[in-house]
Amino acid sequence: MTLLRIEGVWKNYHDQSVLRGIDLDVAAHEVVTLIGASGSGKSTLLRCVNLLETIDDGAIHLDGDEITDVRADVDEVRKRIGMVFQSYNLFPHMTVLENITLAPRKVHKVAQAQAEEQARELLSRFGLADKAGEYPDRLSGGQQQRVAVIRAIATQPRLLLLDEVTSALDPILVTEVLSIIRELKDTGMTMILATHEMSFARDISDTVCFLDGGVLLERGAPDQMFSSPEHPRTREFLQRVLDSGRL
């Protein structure tokens, strides 16, 4: 069953097109990874799906509804989509618990006690039970990013978007964030990840998509994509990653 359908999406900044007619279907429970050089349009595509950017052509459907309809209620759409950012973007004036319960309480109108209980449950599931009362600046980068993931899934979204969530972390901290994402996959969460962690992408993805200059050049199962990519640009990109020792 198709959960998300991206059809011919274009996005321009000034006179430059950063997305050039992207088509992509994501099935329920599928994990799709977007790989490609910086500036290839991975992050922009995620931001378009979450309506943080307005697209310049094409359409995006979620659960059969066109969310890019100009009359669609953007707040209503975003309730169904979670997003995790490269730089965590936790709210610095709120504790971990407040960060996580804000959207359940204010957007989904869950009672405070219930929201906190659910938040604590998630925190202990991901090994952060003792951090509930801390402010974000007291946490390591890895802990902050795990809190950001929990904050994004606390509202039980249909789809989770992860935008280079490990790029700001050192290698040790990367693993703790990746393990939480792996756990989410096991719960059946549908996810789209933009990432530079190639071995992780290979390991976790159902589908890997290679973006190049705003075009989705090639897609396929991870083994096929990483061992025998068809497109020369994909081969070139993977070779460069390999040379830099990141695969």
Place this chain on the structure above:
Amino acid sequence: MTQPPKSPRQQERERIRRRQAIRSSSVATASTIVFLTLVAVLVVNSPGWPRVQETFFSPEAFLRSLPDVLRGFWINVQVFLIAEPIILVLGLLVALARGLRAPVFFPLRVLAVVYTDVFRGVPTLLVIMLVGFGLPALQLSGVPSDEITLGVIALVLAYSGYVAEVFRAGIDTVHPSQIAAARSLGLSHGQAMRHVVLPQAVRRVIPPLLNDFVSLQKDTALVSTIGVIESLRQAQIYAAGKFNYTPYLVAALLFILLTIPMARFTDYLSARAARRRGPGGA
């Protein structure tokens, strides 16, 4: 793990640092004393000093005028205490109005821009005179005619423009990624403002806001021009009757006594904010 006893090298280092600290503070004390003495000598030896001493530093006039000036000063304090909360609310509303993007609010947005432009451009004294003499002249029913109320209205109008700009600057310093995070969670623009942007913005603008408070405390003296008998006016009355200007000094002293705690409080808050950000910055 606790540190073992300090090495001789570290002990020597700390001894030198202590000595340097003592030397710095003695130099500071000595230079202050020399400076103040020089100023005092210069003033006391100036040709007009006996005259100035008599008209500005008369202990007798000081004591005699103190009760009246103090009574007047209580009016300054009242004007300040009433005006300040209203200014905060109005300033915040104007700042928020400027950030409204929905087309329905277009007139509000324009109004907010015009308001800040006009009232930051007109001298406070002029605003006070225009409101103080102009409003009652309209003879509209419901318009207050008492000078203190008119003075408060004028100060509120003049200061809310500044405070609105301070709030707006604070709102602008909150990084767009915070708004993106809030909106991505499904919060509406209003909710994102209220729960995410404003709490951070307000914390950041407390020191500049307090600076505006200090300025407002002084400017309460301007309402004397429309006939409010506050401390400056009381001092003027006394000075005019006795040809002695000591009451002005009394009034000045009272204003200083009020503003200094506020200034130190501002310093304290700034220092605390700097400490919170930590050595590396946040």
